[in-house]
Amino acid sequence: MSFFVGLIIGLAVGLALIVGFVKYENARSRIRSELLDWLNQHLTKIWPDVDQAASGLIRTSVEPVLEQYRPIILSSLKFSKLTLGTVAPQFTGMQHFIWLLLCSTGPLLADYQLLLETYFRDFFVFVMFAHMDNMVIIQNGNPKSILFLGVSIIEDGGSGITMELEMNWDGNPSIILAIKTIFGVSLPVQVKDIGFTGVFRLIFKPLVAEFPCFGAVCYSLRQKKKMDFTLRVVGGDISAVPGLDYAIQETIRNAVEDSITWPVRKVVPILPGDYSPGILVRAMFCMHNIFTHSSDWLLICQFDLTPVPKQTWSCMSDLELKPVGMLEVKLVQAKALTNKDLIGKSDPFAKLYIRPLPDRTKTSKIINNDLNPIWNEHFEFVVEDATTQHLVVKIYDDEGIQAAELLGCAQVKLSELEPGKVKDLWLKLVKDLEVQRDNKNRGQVHLELLYCPFGMENGRGNPFASSFSMTSLEKVLKSGANSMEITGNGNEVTQKRREVIVRGVLSVTVISAQDLPAVDLMGKADPFVTLTMKKSEMRNKTRVVNNNLNPVWNQTFDFVVEDGLHDMLIVEVWDHDTFGKDYMGRCILTLTKVIMEGEYKDCFQLDEAKSGGLNLHLKWSPQHIYRDS
Secondary structure (H helix, E strand, C coil): CHHHHHHHHHHHHHHHHHHHHHHHHHHHHHHHHHHHHHHHHHHHHHHHHHHHHHHHHHHHHHHHHHHHCCCCCEEEEEEEEEECCCCCCEECCCCCEEEEEEECCCHHHHHHHHHHHHHCCCCEEEEEEEECCEEEEEEECCCCCEEECCEEEEECCCCCEEEEEEEEECCCCEEEEEEEECCCCEEEEEEEEEEEEEEEEEEECCECCCCCCECEEEEEEEEEEEEEEEEEECCCCHHHCCCHHHHHHHHHHHHHHHHCECCCCEEEECCCCCECCCCEEEEEEEEEECCCCEEEEEEEEEEECCCECHHHHHHCCCCCCCCCEEEEEEEEEEECCCCCCCCCCCCEEEEEECCCCHHHCEECCCCCCCCCCEEEEEEEEEECCCCCCEEEEEEEECCCCCCCEEEEEEEEEHHHCCCCCCEEEEEECECCCCCCCCCCCCCEEEEEEEEEECCCHHHCCCCCCCCCCCCCCHHHHCCCCEEEEEECCCCEEEEEEEEEECCEEEEEEEEEEECCCCCCCCCCCCEEEEEEECCCCCEEECCCCCCCCCCEEEEEEEEEECCHHHCEEEEEEEEEECCEEEEEEEEEEECHHHHHHCEEEEEEECECCCCCEEEEEEEEEECCEEEEC
């Protein structure tokens, strides 16, 4: 009997919780909509004026960027018509972590307390109720940001305010590009069906004691969630020119990505001058009153400013984009790439970038007729914001005079890299970085990454000491020999260093193999191993072990390596036959780990084989050479 009673009570409580949760979510949705509706209504009213002012500004600022990214197939790319249309963007976003700053006297204080209890019980709230010059602080939870009108506000150490607004725009702009190809063909291309969703960031800094209470504002696209558009040749078909549609789409996306996407930002100075420490600023904000459904000046915020040096303010250096470190990338290899050629195999090469500027995009050499290319190439990239930037790798099939065809792409967040330590990664290639549902096997790419913030190099100890546990690439090996200088406006990096030529002797012991695939008719194999240094092309091979899928060799080979940082070891397993040999698999090793650790032993899985592993012991005896560069 008690079982049935408990079952009935449990069902009743469960249904009540479900109904309550649904009502709660609906109520929360309504308050979010109310918080933003008034802002959207005001924007709709002023949108015709915004359209008129912004269209000319966009034309003058975006045309040079489009020209910078103009593909080689085009000789000219300009706007012939640009208006933003009649549909205004809509603000939709809100953060779940809030700092709510309210100023009130008398009865209104109770009203806002009721507001918090009614609508914001699901948030972590940091509330500052100000009674004129006296502030009463009520804290609940862990504050992350401030909420004004459904907009995320982040205080920047008392010297600035950062505002983030999520915006959705399904507009009807009239944008026509005047395009001229290298063949002399002129085409008017219309950009239509634009759909955009993203988070914009506004930074007001430094806060000052005169109207409008901040010295400068900078704006940036913090996050691009969606950007869709279509292209149409006015009075024609865009497919008439092969590759034109893709080239223009890539140009537009890259221009948006690099010209305004965070950490790139545009700085607009508002007030000139110097600012002394200890200024107390009282700024007023117009806040929509939920109770009266009107816009009232209800909010007063006070900030105790920190000192702002004159030279810092004069160049806006705290707002402008500045290099903060270097990323060392070793492009090792790729495997199992998609074959795009009808005859033969793809001819892959890689493009790598953090920002898709032409002069910051690195291109590897082309490996002809190979779906498992080995590059072993090293690149360096300037990093401006390690917390938000990504390294992007795109693998292409070279098509000669035609446009290269994308085989796959991948990206890695720089925030996932631990400064000063190498990260060895195999990245799965996908068709589109913005489409997560891609289950087709497009291959993998192998990278070694090292992020070094500026100022970190000089603080490191001897990387070859026994207590030094970090694995690293060139930056660690150049420790103490390098210096970085940021010149001009902070965007140019001058690098002065003593280059380390890592010379030494590599000793490789081929211990054994296990679970090798059977290649003979009798279900056995006669395996032997070849070892090749890729750069110097030095070769060695083991003896043949007959009729064995788990052979043991225990043979050691020494290689004199002239440039360990740019060389690699290729180990291949073959089956010996009377009239030839059959390929069984291989493993490819960079020398990074053995150079830093001195020696190690590991079992390496064979690539291009159904099964099998190779047990190796590697030892490094260094003989370093330094030269100025």
